Amino acid sequence: MxxxxxxxxxxxxxxxxxxxxxxxxxxxxxxxxxxxxxxxxxxxxxxxxxxxxxxxxxxxxxxxxxxxxxxxxxxxxxxxxSGVLDEIHALLDTARVDAMLAIDERRKKALLSSEELRDSWQGPRVLVVGENQWEREVVSRTLLNLAVRHGSPYGMCYVDVDVEMPMVGCPGTVSAAFVEEPVTAPEDFNGMMPLTFFHGAASVTTATRKRYLDLCACAAQAATSLGFANSKFEAGGFLIHSLSPSTEIQHDVLSDLLSIFSVTHVVITGADRELENVLYNAVLGRTVQFVRVPKLAGVLPPTASGAEKRRRAQLARYFFGTTRTSLMPVRGVARISELVLLHSETFEPLSWREVPDLCLAAVVWADTAASAAEANVAGFVALLEVGKQFVSFLAPSGGELPKPFLVVSPSLHLPRELVLPLPVL
Missing domain, CATH: 2.60.120.1030 (Clp1, DNA binding domain)
Incomplete structure (x- = not known):
């Protein structure tokens, strides 16, 4: 080194x-x-x-x-x-070929399949797990690009359930993006329009576990429905970038994700045998294949400050764009009486006094407060100043808020230094 x-x-x-x-x-x-x-x-x-x-x-x-x-x-x-990831890709591609053959056979016979039969026709659903964030990223992004490289007949549904340091969307989100070509630069995911659900926190705790798993189930159902509409995605399957199993709760969450996404293959980064045994015991009686990837030499996991810098960089890219694709964020104003502010963990209504400045809020595609809990995100805003009658917010583009329901995070904030002060007239 x-x-x-x-x-x-x-x-x-x-x-x-x-x-x-x-x-x-x-x-x-x-x-x-x-x-x-x-x-x-x-x-x-x-x-x-x-x-x-x-x-x-x-x-x-x-x-x-x-x-x-x-x-x-x-x-x-x-x-x-190393050829390890090429070997894993070849294993997964064999499953995709089998899925495509089954889809073609279904078309020839013009069968109206049941959901049970559909499960046997879909491509592989791959969960990438491991303690080290960087190893998971290298493996998941490499397998994604190998699956959709030039000349590939497949598309991939890339699912990011790592709310702490996601590669798709903003921090605190569960997202699914349909990918048809390789993704190289770290910000290239920002050019996509993923299905996004807002967890509102950068961790999964005992209090938020049920909500997190509910959002993962929403993402799985929505992505599956869209994927079945196109045979290239149905055969391509899912590639799921998981969160770090650093606590006992997160070990249990990973076991639940195996069922939620009907996982067929688990890729263990860092050759973590202890984690492999935990997940293997969680799927006894089911056909799930486990494969290992050797540990990357000398790679240190992110520190708490490093993870915070990553989240800050993601928020900056969302609101301000990148050097190659810059955005001009816009300040907007809305009446408090026309909005419904909901706490991201409890989904209880918030009064204007309870909303902290600069907090991240998701505008969700919902028509009622009851449906907002499982609605996907239309976009994010940062609530700048919240008063009794009006709220000012920062958005990546101009226009009115498409829906009145805002899911407010108590812990995710836009750094104050990123917000330019209003000019003095």
Whole structure:
């Protein structure tokens, strides 16, 4: 392992390099100067700067001789390229081929299938689990890109149930995105329109476990319904990026997710045998295949401050965009009397006095307060100032709020330094 200080060039020759930026800084970037290099099995564009938050870990693979420019204080480990994920992809692709053949047979016979038969026709539903956040990300994004790379007949439903550090949407969400082409840059998920459900917290506790699992069930049902409308997604199946099993409650939650998503394959990152045994016992009597991925050498899990910086970066991207796709957020004003403010954990109504400044709120597609609990998100706003009669908010685009129901998070906030003060007239 070697450390890169501030800026350095790295020469690769038919090998992989694991890069992890150090804690205590804003992050780093990678620039491909020459050669062919892949990130998550998708090619990097030469002379395009790829930016990553603090403590992020990525694995790059050089297809021949290549030169990278690395910005930021980072540790690098160069290793021979591994074929483990290719083998897992081949296993999953075999299941997709079988699913597509069954779908074609169904069309020929013009069968009106029952839901039970449909379960036997769908593609693999893969749950990626493991203690280390970065290992889960590397594995899930690589398997996703391998499944939808150029020439693939499949689409994938990518489900992100990691409310602490999701790759899709805002922090505190459960999301499902339908993917038809590789996703390379860390912000490329922001260009999609996922099905999103708002948990409203960056963790799952005893108090919020039931609501979290209810939202996962909503995401599974909605994604399954949409996926069955297109054979390429029905055969492609699900790829589910899970939360970290760092507590006993989260171990139990992972066991529940196996049933909610009708998981057929479990990919264990870091070769965690203890976690594998827990999940194996949870599916006794069912056909679920377990596969292991070796631990990445020298990769440290994110610290609490690193996770917080990641969430801040996600919120900044949602409201302000990126250097490549910038947004101009808009301040809006609404009457309190025309809104229904609901607590994200209890779904009890909130008075204007109970709403903290700068809190994150989800505008949900609901017509009643009762249906708001399981409604998907239309968009997010940050509530800036809340008064007795009016509330001001920040939105990524202009226009009126499409629905009056706002699910308010008590713990997720837009950093104050990201909000520009109003000009003094």
């Amino acid at each position: 070697q450390s890169c200080k501030t800026h350095t060039s790295l020469h690769l020759s038919q090998e992989a390099v694991t890069i992890q930026w150090s804690a205590g800084q804003e992050g780093g970037a990678v620039l491909l100067l020459s050669g062919k290099v892949e990130l998550f099995r998708s090619p990097l564009t030469r002379n395009l700067r790829y930016v990553f938050p603090a403590e992020t870990c990525v694995v790059l693979e050089a297809l021949g001789d290549a030169v990278l420019w690395i910005e930021g204080d980072a540790a690098t480990v160069q290793t021979p390229m």
